[in-house]
Amino acid sequence: MCQGAVNTVRLLQLTRATLFEDAKEYGATALIEEGWTCDIFRRGKDTYEVVVRYSAIMAKASKAGPATPVAIREARGVPGMMTILRVVPE
Secondary structure, eight states, rough: OOSSBBBBHHHHHHHHHHHHHHHHHHHHHHEEEEEEEEEEEOSSEEEEEEEEEEEEEOOOSSSOOSSOOTTGOOHHHHHBBBBBOOOOOO
């Protein structure tokens, strides 16, 4: 749940970073075949419910891969100053 705006790029970065940290616990050094969706629902005057689904396959690689979400240029949000009110992991 966000208030004021939705910075989709930042939410994707945070989601990918969390997923990668979890993958490292299993010995992975990279994420491959990454993909994401982001749905934004207006829940009040300036309150938004945001559902980010990020998928990837854990892998071991000899070189580090990119540290940014795939297709990040495709991300669209709601302009303004975003405040994250609540995070509900699946």
